[in-house]
Amino acid sequence: MGNFAANEGVSIFVVLVWLAINSYLFVQFYINFLTDKWLYTRELLGQALPWARAPAACLNFNCMLILLPVCRNLLSMVRGTIQCCSRTAARQFDRNITFHKLVAYMIAFHTAVHILAHLFNFERFMDGQLNRNSSLLTFVLSEIGTGDNAAYLNPIRTDKTNPTIIMFTTIAGLTGVVITLALILIITSSMEVIRRSYFEVFWYTHHLFVFFFIGLVFHGAGRIVRGQTTASLKAHDPLECAEHFETWGMNGTNCPVPQFAGNPPMTWKWVVGPMILYVCERLVRLYRYQQKVVITKVVMHPSKTLELRMKRKGFRMEVGQYVFIQCPSVSHLEWHPFTLTSAPEEDHFSAHIRIVGDWTQALYEACGGDKTETQEAWKLPRVAIDGPFGTASEDVFRYEVVVLVGAGIGVTPFASILKSVCANLRPSQIYFYWLCPETEAFEWFADLLQSLETQMAEKDLSDFLSNNIYLTRWKENEIQMC
DSSP, rough: HHHHHHHHHHHHHHHOOOHHHHHHHHHHHHHHTTTGGGGGHHHHHTHHHHHHHHHHHHHHHHHHHTGGEEEEEEEEHHHHHHTTTTHHHGGGGGGGHHHHHHHHHHHHHHHHHHHHHHHHHHHHHHHHHHOOOTTTTHHHHHHTTTTSSSOSSSSSOSSSSSSHHHHHHHHHHHHHHHHHHHHHHHHTTTTTHHHHOHHHHHHHHHHHHHHHHHHHHGGGGGSSSSSOHHHHHHHOOHHHHGGGGGGTTTTOOOOOOOEEOOOOOOHHHHHHHHHHHHHHHHHHHHHHHHSEEOOOOEEEEEETTEEEEEEEEEOOOOTTTTTEEEOOOTOOOEEEEEBSEEEEEEEESEEEOOOOOHHHHHHHHHTTTTTSSOOOOOGGGOEEEEEEOGGGGGGGGGGSSEEEEEEEGGGHHHHHHHHHHHHHSSSSSEEEEESSSSSSHHHHHHHHHHHHHHHHHHOTTTTEEEEEEOOOOOOOOHHHOO
């Protein structure tokens, strides 16, 4: 229990704080729309009003957060800053995508509630115009502002229309449709089955976030939901005047016609900061994209694994770190993360890339993997590198005994660690476990393990590294060969 609290305590605390803020905003804004200022609005719309506005507040908060976990350069800088104080807190930044998904789910939930409530609101707005009976408070409220069209409460100004037309002819309605469509496409294309099988679909639809945020910023500009103004509340007490609506504005009455106005747009104040940070993030990526990267060597390993050895001026790394690689000749937009398999002591940095999708297959072919002859250096494709970025593996040398467990191509972070171990002879004991489903995958890593064992034997440190390799699947012809 103690270890679980030490490892997961910070993550659980962050999630609980996030949920608490969401709950507070929902309850607070729900209560805000039960005040006298919104009494006439509730008379017209019913209880759907607070159910529409409370999720909107939560949406502002979560849309403020959604971009921050994908600002990887910002997170890397913060992670490196706090690592000297708390390694546990620094490791939480490795879960940035998990938090990004949680925030996305919360946005989807509150969007659904917000849309559903507004569907009821628009029907009530329409009913207020269709039921043209001056003995009904809803009709009297709907007629306010007909002359000057300024202090109205009901945004539907005539009974000769319908909610669908209003939806596509108002700022709030049109931006709401754009936001909803963008969100549906982003979330559905983020499902694991699509992301793994059709990564390009996931990647391109995710860039609809630009339209999502543009629509979000302008969504409140239409001021569809309106409440009684402060000046009107002083002259017209809704608790006293609601029952005398037929005499509003007449001589001798203390109830002048109420005046209404919409709240000024607030969403931009929530999201402008993260949007600026994300623009800075993209500028940093653009700068790194322009930096020259030289591919010094391409190695084709068994089991369709491609090794790229590269150099870039000023590149510095630690063990277990990863980079994002882009190949313009394959795709101008796609950046894919790969763990560095080289050691900091080497004069180059390298990544092992397993060919499992369209992008990796195209890179494999661009590097000459499908050709029998040697590829000339000038024919190799140009690549861009963003990173390196840290992971928990950087802490490996802080411990006396280390257990490394990898599965399949997931062993790549330990290649860098094991190489660096030879140079530093730290920690004092390493236990390495590798589970692999096929014998071919062992071949590309075997040379490194043999080299390490030889070096350890020469230094009389045979017990320094304990290798434990397990084959979890095999073919019948391999059994016969054995």
